[in-house]
Amino acid sequence: MDNLDSDLLRTFLAVAQAGSVTEGAERIHRSQSATSVQIRRLEAIVGQPVFERHGRGIALSEAGRRLLPVARDVTARLDTALRALSDTAVAGKIRLAIPDDHGRAKLTRIIAAFAQRHPQVELEVTCALSTGFPAALKKGDLDLAIYEVEALQAGEELLSEDPTCWVAALDQDFSTAGTLPVALFDQACWWRDEAVRSLDARGGPYRIVYSSQSVSGVLAAVEAGIAVGLLGRSSLHAGLTVVDRTYGFAPTPTSKLVMAGGTAPGGAPLATMKSAIRAAFLGVNPKTESRSDPANG
Numbered sequence: 001m002d003n004l005d006s007d008l009l010r011t012f013l014a015v016a017q018a019g020s021v022t023e024g025a026e027r028i029h030r031s032q033s034a035t036s037v038q039i040r041r042l043e044a045i046v047g048q049p050v051f052e053r054h055g056r057g058i059a060l061s062e063a064g065r066r067l068l069p070v071a072r073d074v075t076a077r078l079d080t081a082l083r084a085l086s087d088t089a090v091a092g093k094i095r096l097a098i099p100d101d102h103g104r105a106k107l108t109r110i111i112a113a114f115a116q117r118h119p120q121v122e123l124e125v126t127c128a129l130s131t132g133f134p135a136a137l138k139k140g141d142l143d144l145a146i147y148e149v150e151a152l153q154a155g156e157e158l159l160s161e162d163p164t165c166w167v168a169a170l171d172q173d174f175s176t177a178g179t180l181p182v183a184l185f186d187q188a189c190w191w192r193d194e195a196v197r198s199l200d201a202r203g204g205p206y207r208i209v210y211s212s213q214s215v216s217g218v219l220a221a222v223e224a225g226i227a228v229g230l231l232g233r234s235s236l237h238a239g240l241t242v243v244d245r246t247y248g249f250a251p252t253p254t255s256k257l258v259m260a261g262g263t264a265p266g267g268a269p270l271a272t273m274k275s276a277i278r279a280a281f282l283g284v285n286p287k288t289e290s291r292s293d294p295a296n297g
Contacts (some may be wrong), residue, residue, distance in 0.1 A: 006078055011038040012050060013281060018025060020057045079117060084171040092269035093119035094258050095262075097145040099130040100214055107146060110280045121269045131189045137262045143270055144262065146277070148255050150190045156258040159281040161234035164194070164252040168243045172225040175246055177204045183221035183229040186211035193254060194281060195230040202248050220229045257281075 015024030015035065025035035032037065043049050050064035060068060098107045113124055130147035137145055152158060174180055182199065185192040199206050211220035218229040228243060232255050236242070244251070259277055 004042070004045060006075055008038055008042045008045070008050055009075055011035055012064075013071050013075065014057070015051070016040060016060060016064065016071075019282065020060075026119060027280075030179065076116070090118045090268050090272050092267060093122040093124065093143075094269050095124045095141070095143045095274055096273065097126040097128065097130070097133050097136065097142050097147075098149055098289075100112060100127050106280065110276055114168075114276050118269070123274075127191075129187065134260065136173045137260055140263050142262050143258065143264070146259050148191075148257055150194065150253050152256060152258065154248065156254055157278075158261045159259055159277070160257045161232045162257070164191075164232055164255055165228055165242045166198070166228050166244050166247060166249045166252070167222055167231045167236065167240050168228045169223060169225040170239050170241045173194065174228060174243075179207050180247065181209040181227040183210040183218045183227035184204050184208055184211065185218065186213055190254075193228065197251055198249055201250055204248070266275070 006258070011028060011030075014027040015021055018024040020025060021035055021039065022032050025032045028035070030038075040052065046063060046067070048063045049061045050067055051058040052061045052064075054285050083189060096111070098111075100119060110293060111123065115121070126142070132147070133142065133145035133147045134153075137143045146159070149156065182195070182201075184195050209227050211216070212221070213234065215231065219231060219235055222229040222231070223225045227249065230252060233242075243249070259274065261274070
């Protein structure tokens, strides 16, 4: 008789939490096909489907809903036992800063998973406008920060890229407007600087009708149809359209989400957190990568 093993349960949890096999596979650093095989094996063992498939993804079946708390309890107990028996448990403190918009949901999931896996690490997390993060790192006020830049600087590690573009609401046409209404960030940052440069290079008159500290604020103004805004392509949805060529804008740069450490050595906790973030964004195996992370030395 086949038995449930923790590997199948971890795959089940990853897919259940993600709501899709594709994203679940990314979380456990496996291919989609390998993840699907594991889910089919699990369903063969329990004798019934654990997920219900539909056009937009998957949802837990009745059997899946019954299995979910068991899987959580079993994997949590195994992780706790391993930490208790291992002499390599990670302990310490990390002062981490993440941006309040770009990647916040994904970064929050990473932090939550890290905290569950490494309960002896004290996390002090700041979620705010990221323009001040580099200075805080240099002053020693932070151990690790995630933020966006236009160009990589020394000590910054690229996590992802997001091309920028000028965007308007799909049903709003400003092409005949004498003065172009614009939504911008209200604080000094490269996003605002680049938007102003782009507007000046375009040459036509414009008026700033909306200012916000965050991407979500600029996005809200664009969605409301009161302005155009410079946004990342990751922010686009069916109700928005790119208007670069329509309104005469030249190409704008790509935003880079980066990770950078502070001035003081962080030891094992910092190296482990970096590995977890790399694994989530870049698909790097944290067990293999952590052995070669410079912060470990």
